[in-house]
Amino acid sequence: MDIKEITLENLDPERFIAEQCSAIADAVTGGVAINALSGGVDSSVVTMLGHRALGDRLKTVFIDNGIMRKDEPGQVAATFRRLGVPIEILDARERFFSALKGLTDPEEKREAITQTFYRDVFGDLVRKSGARFLLQGTIFTDVEETVAGVKRQHNILSQLGIDTKEQFGYTLIEPLIGLRKPGVRKVGEALGLPRDMFARPPFPGPALAARVIGEASPERIALVREATSIVEAELSGVRAFQYLAILHEDKVTGIRDGKRDYGYQIEIRCWDSMDARTATPTRLDFDTLERLASRMTSEIKGVVSVTYNIASKPTSTIEAV
Ligand code: XMP
Numbered sequence: 459m460d461i462k463e464i465t466l467e468n469l470d471p472e473r474f475i476a477e478q479c480s481a482i483a484d485a486v487t488g489g490v491a492i493n494a495l496s497g498g499v500d501s502s503v504v505t506m507l508g509h510r511a512l513g514d515r516l517k518t519v520f521i522d523n524g525i526m527r528k529d530e531p532g533q534v535a536a537t538f539r540r541l542g543v544p545i546e547i548l549d550a551r552e553r554f555f556s557a558l559k560g561l562t563d564p565e566e567k568r569e570a571i572t573q574t575f576y577r578d579v580f581g582d583l584v585r586k587s588g589a590r591f592l593l594q595g596t597i598f599t600d601v602e603e604t605v606a607g608v609k610r611q612h613n614i615l616s617q618l619g620i621d622t623k624e625q626f627g628y629t630l631i632e633p634l635i636g637l638r639k640p641g642v643r644k645v646g647e648a649l650g651l652p653r654d655m656f657a658r659p660p661f662p663g664p665a666l667a668a669r670v671i672g673e674a675s676p677e678r679i680a681l682v683r684e685a686t687s688i689v690e691a692e693l694s695g696v697r698a699f700q701y702l703a704i705l706h707e708d709k710v711t712g713i714r715d716g717k718r719d720y721g722y723q724i725e726i727r728c729w730d731s732m733d734a735r736t737a738t739p740t741r742l743d744f745d746t747l748e749r750l751a752s753r754m755t756s757e758i759k760g761v762v763s764v765t766y767n768i769a770s771k772p773t774s775t776i777e778a779v
Contacts, residue, residue: 490517523551525665558571564779585627596630597642660699660700666683689701698740701727721761724764
């Protein structure tokens, strides 16, 4: 891997911002660039950086892929509009769900999301907008895991030898590629992002599809979306790197109102980590775990079992898919 890491100790956020803004402006020259904002830390930082470098020559799109968290498209767009960055919301739910239909293998699901995102949805957007550049928030850890063969991160293309210009008609600009998450947060703070954006727990590009084991159908995504909203509400006060809910593929026998109920199982994960390379489960107190179990089984139809992951990364990974 020939990308040079910028460690936290070596990062001067103001200098980084100035250098990256001029690199972006030089690359795009007088043209137009486009970027996708998901509301995650990396894409939020890239949006602010691109906006500072290009002003209204950056077109930012929130792609509603149907696999985001509750109310996410509206909330993210509203936050950025308040910061003076115009956001267009594109409804691409149909396209993503039809690409995911029938797929159960994790890497096939990731590949379907990558292709739908870069080839179909972005390919169209770029053709219509006349942009020749796509600005995106790939970070050092994404490249590292993909190159090591751990997971095919959804946003890794050129590092795998994929020529985006030839295949999709645009060139990628990746200003955060040398940084890990703590560095990205520091740059986000220096760019004036509100704390609840730059300090947010990470959220993966393949979104809730990374948290459904087996087919990511609209119904199963809706279920894990409810579970995610409960986990986030209950654990937002805990000092942890990331917390999430996973929907298992297998159903299990349960009991409800004195009768057999063959239902779903949800796995909760909560991680302590510095940069996602390694992680250990947070030692949550049992009252918290019991409250989570009680809310999951009473508020989400069909859930009969709730577990807490106690394995570290490695051997586990942070997401399940
Ligand atoms: P894993 O599951 O590999 O996750 O231990 C490490 C960190 O990366 C996030 N993640 C992703 N981020 N595209 C991303 O931008 C992806 O495809 C992707 N998959 C996982 C994950 O949430 C964790 O913070």
